[in-house]
Amino acid sequence: MLLAQARQKSAVNSHPAPKQETALVDNDAYRERAYAAGREFLAAVDQITSDIRTRRYESEETGKVSDLTVKAMIKAGVFRTFTPLQYGGLELDPASFFEGIMKIAQADSSAAWIAGQLNVHSFEIALMNKRMQDEFWADGPDARASSSYAPIGKWRAVEGGYRLTGTWTFSSGVDHATWVIVGGGDRSFVVPTRDVTIDHNSWDVQGLKGTGSKSVTLTEVFVPEYRCHRFMDTFNDVNPGWAVNNRPLYRLSFMGLFNATATNTIIGTGLEGLRIFMDQSMVRLTRQGTGAPIANNPFMHLKLADGLTKVNSARNRHLANWRDFFEKACRGEEISTLDRMRARFESADANATCFDTIHDIWPIAGAAASATSNPLQQVFRDLMAGRNHGSAGRELAAGLYIKALFNMEPPPFTSIDMGTLAYYK
Numbered sequence: 001m002l003l004a005q006a007r008q009k010s011a012v013n014s015h016p017a018p019k020q021e022t023a024l025v026d027n028d029a030y031r032e033r034a035y036a037a038g039r040e041f042l043a044a045v046d047q048i049t050s051d052i053r054t055r056r057y058e059s060e061e062t063g064k065v066s067d068l069t070v071k072a073m074i075k076a077g078v079f080r081t082f083t084p085l086q087y088g089g090l091e092l093d094p095a096s097f098f099e100g101i102m103k104i105a106q107a108d109s110s111a112a113w114i115a116g117q118l119n120v121h122s123f124e125i126a127l128m129n130k131r132m133q134d135e136f137w138a139d140g141p142d143a144r145a146s147s148s149y150a151p152i153g154k155w156r157a158v159e160g161g162y163r164l165t166g167t168w169t170f171s172s173g174v175d176h177a178t179w180v181i182v183g184g185g186d187r188s189f190v191v192p193t194r195d196v197t198i199d200h201n202s203w204d205v206q207g208l209k210g211t212g213s214k215s216v217t218l219t220e221v222f223v224p225e226y227r228c229h230r231f232m233d234t235f236n237d238v239n240p241g242w243a244v245n246n247r248p249l250y251r252l253s254f255m256g257l258f259n260a261t262a263t264n265t266i267i268g269t270g271l272e273g274l275r276i277f278m279d280q281s282m283v284r285l286t287r288q289g290t291g292a293p294i295a296n297n298p299f300m301h302l303k304l305a306d307g308l309t310k311v312n313s314a315r316n317r318h319l320a321n322w323r324d325f326f327e328k329a330c331r332g333e334e335i336s337t338l339d340r341m342r343a344r345f346e347s348a349d350a351n352a353t354c355f356d357t358i359h360d361i362w363p364i365a366g367a368a369a370s371a372t373s374n375p376l377q378q379v380f381r382d383l384m385a386g387r388n389h390g391s392a393g394r395e396l397a398a399g400l401y402i403k404a405l406f407n408m409e410p411p412p413f414t415s416i417d418m419g420t421l422a423y424y425k
Contacts, residue, residue, distance in 0.1 A: 077090055081096075082126065085247075095326065098318065098319060101116045105271075109208060110210025112269075120257055121147055123257055125145065128241050148168035150183055151185040152169065164221045165218055197218075199214055208382050232416050235421060248332075259347060260343070262392065266392070267311065269383055271312075273376060306360075314350035321346065322343075344397045351391075
């Protein structure tokens, strides 16, 4: 019902006029509405996963998620989960969104990856100047932005804004975006895709091929001041977007959400790998020795039981963390640095757990697992690629977690970049 109402609102007015004044929020009612929207969202995702699965090889072959898959995800409301209500969005609880991405990942890792990455940027836009929000969602609640936050391009301040020049890399899902967010160290800039050049030959990889995480080049592109997200605003709790988006969702940590998003794809992909392994193991005979069914192999039993326990535990822990955070936000409670850093480590650890699990069963998956036509090898390659994402670094995350646990000196506050911001906010 809530998803249908949001679609109807969008259809009636594709240029919704957001409220100018911030109204008082009934947090209890908001919480129940968000959970109800989450249940509807998950039901809608269940309706599209079979269809998405039929095109997973197309993503692999073309280096780009199918347009039909993106249309299916739009229909299910995937790209409006963090869009503010006044623009026709759903404002789901994060755990429902995360679970939906896990479900999509079991059908197509690349589709889930861009669904997560493109959508989490809507949360960042909601923290920015209202004029930026009005432009971003001018054509409806499903607007999408890709990103490349590493500050490898150049920018300089000019009257009224900035001039940007350079090439930014690894912009996942840029083929399906109308905006790109590029990093400038202590700030990010939001740029229409019409102002960038996409290098379609820059994404030549072996894992997560369909994400199309291509490079974008800007040449003396002007970005007005209101399209800039200063990380210092987030650090100082003066996000301009809070003037209109004062609901509990947007009081959660943007960096926390960003660093947790890739994990959902990895968990879903790990679960899919275990499912494939189980299906194949039920009918596979060993090629050497007796030719006995592999299903009778006690070594396989232990590896599979261990893998299922670890991956499902990582999934449940990840979702529980974000349910807890949303509950605290709805109660107006602050989430401690220790809790945020614990969740950050557990998220990175989940990435490692899923990769390690499939890696551990690989030696008993049989020679056929390496065949190009075998989906298990694609799962393995996708997990390898995801394991190298910046948010998956267990060592860094462990250091931040234990420093917070031991009440040790935090990272030096010299300048606010995304790494520093992730610890403090």
